Structure formats: structure tokens, C-alpha cells
Amino acid sequence: MTEVQLQEFKLEPDSELRFEVESKNEKVVLEVKSGYAELFGTELVKNKPYEFHTGAKVAVFTWHGCTVELRGRTEVSYVAKETPMVVYLNVHAALEQQRVAAEQENTRGPVTMVVGPGDVGKSTLTRILLNYAVRMARRPIYVDLDVGQGQISVPGTIGALLVERPASIEEGFSQQAPLVYHFGHKSPDENLELYNTIVSRLAEVIAERCEHNKKASTSGVIINTCGWVKGAGYKVLTHAAQAFEVDVILVLDNERLYNELKRDMPKFVKVVYLPKSGGVVERSTSQRAEIRDSRIREYFYGKRTPYYPHSFDVKFSDLKIYKVGAPSLPDSCMPLGMRAEEALTKLVPVWASPALAHRLLAVSFSPAADELALHSNLAGFVCVTAVDSERQTMTILSPQPRPLPNTILLLSELQYMDNH
Numbered sequence: 472m473t474e475v476q477l478q479e480f481k482l483e484p485d486s487e488l489r490f491e492v493e494s495k496n497e498k499v500v501l502e503v504k505s506g507y508a509e510l511f512g513t514e515l516v517k518n519k520p521y522e523f524h525t526g527a528k529v530a531v532f533t534w535h536g537c538t539v540e541l542r543g544r545t546e547v548s549y550v551a552k553e554t555p556m557v558v559y560l561n562v563h564a565a566l567e568q569q570r571v572a573a574e575q576e577n578t579r580g581p582v583t584m585v586v587g588p589g590d591v592g593k594s595t596l597t598r599i600l601l602n603y604a605v606r607m608a609r610r611p612i613y614v615d616l617d618v619g620q621g622q623i624s625v626p627g628t629i630g631a632l633l634v635e636r637p638a639s640i641e642e643g644f645s646q647q648a649p650l651v652y653h654f655g656h657k658s659p660d661e662n663l664e665l666y667n668t669i670v671s672r673l674a675e676v677i678a679e680r681c682e683h684n685k686k687a688s689t690s691g692v693i694i695n696t697c698g699w700v701k702g703a704g705y706k707v708l709t710h711a712a713q714a715f716e717v718d719v720i721l722v723l724d725n726e727r728l729y730n731e732l733k734r735d736m737p738k739f740v741k742v743v744y745l746p747k748s749g750g751v752v753e754r755s756t757s758q759r760a761e762i763r764d765s766r767i768r769e770y771f772y773g774k775r776t777p778y779y780p781h782s783f784d785v786k787f788s789d790l791k792i793y794k795v796g797a798p799s800l801p802d803s804c805m806p807l808g809m810r811a812e813e814a815l816t817k818l819v820p821v822w823a824s825p826a827l828a829h830r831l832l833a834v835s836f837s838p839a840a841d842e843l844a845l846h847s848n849l850a851g852f853v854c855v856t857a858v859d860s861e862r863q864t865m866t867i868l869s870p871q872p873r874p875l876p877n878t879i880l881l882l883s884e885l886q887y888m889d890n891h
């Protein structure tokens with residue numbers, strides 16, 4: 472099944488080629504030989520080779536028909552005629568109408584949130600809609616609230632980017648000057664209070680920035696969310712919808728969620744049900760862990776374009792490390808006037824110890840070690856690669872040379888083994 476080395480596919484209009492690269496250390500090269508095709512909304516250049524590596528799950532879609540060549544071993548490769556792309560294009564057209572109206576009336580463009588359970592293609596639809604918008608010369612804002620994947624920075628963060636060009640086929644959206652906030656866990660349920668606090672903060676900062684950037688403001692915002700949609704997860708979604716004052720909610724493949732949102736959202740919010748693509752691939756817990764790990768590796772070492780991180784020693788005494796969230800106590804045990812939930816957004820000092828080995832530390836821009844640190848955009852991340860208790864130092868991997876831009880660091884639960 473996996474022996475095919477060179478495959479050619481003729482795609483009819485409105486169909487897509489789906490393939491997956493599974494074998495270890497495998498590389499598959501894709502080339503469009505004739506016609507026009509796109510990959511999750513980014514146009515492919517004819518006769519240009521694009522490389523895909525182990526773990527890639529890809530769809531090459533064509534509106535007008537094309538011929539495509541694949542070189543290398545693909546576990547799965549087939550052409551699908553049934554795709555929801557026309558429906559997604561219609562969504563884009565409706566958002567575009569709202570952007571035109573916003574331009575004419577000098578108001579804000581559509582704020583759209585994509586929701587649905589795990590593995591329904593939320594990130595993919597977000598990418599398609601952003602790409603279509605930017606191909607129409609818009610400058611939309613991409614917001615990622617999915618702390619499990621952390622596509623804008625590393626897992627355990629939420630963030631936003633101004634999208635100025637379509638996503639690169641191999642490297643995704645350009646990550647220049649993102650807004651990033653620290654959460655430190657893989658799922659919002661680890662600290663709901665903190666999650667809601669940083670979501671509100673991100674929404675506030677974006678609203679402020681839009682006041683000074685008319686182009687971004689009329690282009691609107693597209694928000695990707697976590698796949699946690701039941702119970703407290705649903706409350707997290709409705710809180711985000713409120714914080715961002717969303718106009719449109721796109722619900723992928725879940726009628727219950729669609730009906731709940733229709734019932735609970737104010738009337739001016741358009742809740743739209745969309746089918747998921749049959750091509751979206753389910754991922755196991757271990758595959759998700761691998762994706763998180765490779766996302767962190769890419770943060771330090773780059774994807775196609777290599778980065779060269781720095782490794783250096785720092786003295787424990789030169790750093791102030793904190794974790795967010797004191798253990799929650801019943802209200803009756805809290806200091807006077809403080810709610811139990813407030814403890815969840817308090818900074819607690821962490822002593823440097825060998826337990827920090829392999830942990831990620833967020834480098835804050837905050838001047839003070841108080842709640843401001845939670846409300847500040849992050850400078851970036853470093854990873855502790857070794858701890859020397861005798862010398863009272865630790866070795867860190869950092870995207871930038873020393874010195875660190877700030878000595879206030881926030882501890883993340885995420886780990887990374889640097890065996891580069």
C-alpha cells in the first residue's frame with residue numbers, strides 16, 4: 472500500500488486530493504503540473520515543489536481542475552469529490568459583504584468565531600477564511616484561543632496576529648509581532664479564571680489596536696477556539712464570544728452546540744451551522760502530544776527556514792520565576808475581602824530547583840511581578856535545558872542571545888526535551 476513513489480492525479484473542478492505522510496522521517500514533494508489549485512486557501516504556484524513531512528495531513532483543492540504530482544511515500548492519497556468548500560466560500564462571501572458595509576459606514580468589520588468539538592477542522596476553516604480575506608487585500612486579525620495547540624506561539628498560550636499575506640504552504644502564517652498571553656496549561660479547565668482573564672485582556676487589546684488601524688478594523692477578526700464544548704467548556708466559549716463581541720459564530724458539525732448557541736446568544740449574533748469536511752483527520756492523544764512537541768521545536772529551531780537559538784547559563788539569583796495560581800482555599804480561609812477565585816490569578820514565587828528541567832518559561836514584558844504580568848504581552852519563551860544546583864545556575868535555550876529582555880519569568884506546565 473505504501474510503496475508508490477511517484478503519483479499523478481487529475482483533479483476535476485471542485486474536487487480535492489487528500490494525502491497523509493505517516494512513515495518516520497518521510498518527505499513528500501507536491502507539484503502542480505497544470506491548472507490551478509490551493510491548499511487550505513493559499514494558492515499553489517505551478518511547477519514549484521512543496522515539501523511535506525511526517526505527520527502532514529493535507530488537502531489540495533481545485534475550483535477549475537488541475538494535474539498534481541506527488542513524489543514520496545504517502546500512506547493515504549485519494550481524490551474526493553464531496554467537499555464543503557462551496558459552503559465555506561459562501562461564508563467568506565457573506566463576511567466580505569460585511570467588510571464592504573463596514574468600510575462604507577466606517578464601522579467595525581465582522582468578528583467571527585469558529586467553534587466545534589475536537590477534530591472537525593476548526594483550525595483549517597480559520598486558515599481558509601483568513602487566506603481568502605487577505606487574497607481580497609483585507610488585513611484580518613487571526614486570534615487563536617486553542618491553548619492545546621498554540622499555533623501563534625507555543626502550546627499553553629493564546630494569541631493574535633495581523634494577517635498581511637496568505638499562509639505559507641509549508642510554514643503557515645508569518646509570525647511577525649504577535650500578541651501572546653501566558654496560560655501555562657494545555658486545557659482551559661486547568662484554570663478557568665485565568666483563561667477567561669487573559670481572553671478578556673486579549674479582546675480588549677485588539678479592540679484598542681483596531682481603533683488605530685482602520686484597515687484591520689474593517690477587515691474583522693477570525694477566532695479559532697478549543698474543541699471543549701460541553702459543560703464548563705461551553706461557558707468558556709460564551710465568555711469568549713462576549714469578550715470579543717462576536718457578530719458571527721460558525722459551528723462545525725455539532726447540532727447540539729448550534730442549538731445551545733442559538734438559544735443563548737443575543738439576537739444580533741448570527742449562529743451558522745456548517746458541515747465538516749470528510750477529509751479532516753482524527754488525532755489520538757499521543758498524536759496531539761507529538762504535534763505540541765513539534766510546535767515547540769519549531770518555535771526554537773524553525774520549520775523550513777532554520778532558526779539558530781542560543782544556549783547560555785543564568786544565575787538563579789538573577790531571575791524571578793513565578794507560577795500563576797495559588798492553591799484554591801474555601802472562601803472562609805481567604806484573607807479578608809478576597810474571593811477564592813482571585814487566588815487563581817495570583818503570582819506565586821517558584822524556587823529554582825532541578826524540577827524546572829525541560830520546562831518552558833514565559834518571558835514577560837511586565838515591569839512588576841504582579842497581575843500586570845498576566846495582562847502583558849509576552850516577549851517570548853525560553854526552555855530550561857539543565858539545572859546546576861551546586862553552582863546555582865541553569866542553562867536555558869533562548870531564541871535571542873543574552874541578556875533576557877526581562878528577569879520576570881512565568882512557569883509553564885509544558886515541557887520540551889531539547890535533543891537537537
Ligand SMILES: Nc1ncnc2c1ncn2[C@@H]1O[C@H](COP(=O)(O)OP(=O)(O)OP(=O)(O)O)[C@@H](O)[C@H]1O
Nearest residue numbers: 528529530589590591592593594595698750751752
Ligand atoms: N479536507 C481535508 N483533507 C485532509 N486533511 C484535512 C482536511 N481538512 C483538515 N485536515 C487535517 O485534519 C487535521 C485536523 O484538522 P484541524 O486541526 O483543522 O481540526 P480542529 O478541529 O482545529 O482540531 P482541534 O480539535 O485540535 O482544534 C489537520 O491535520 C488538518 O491538516
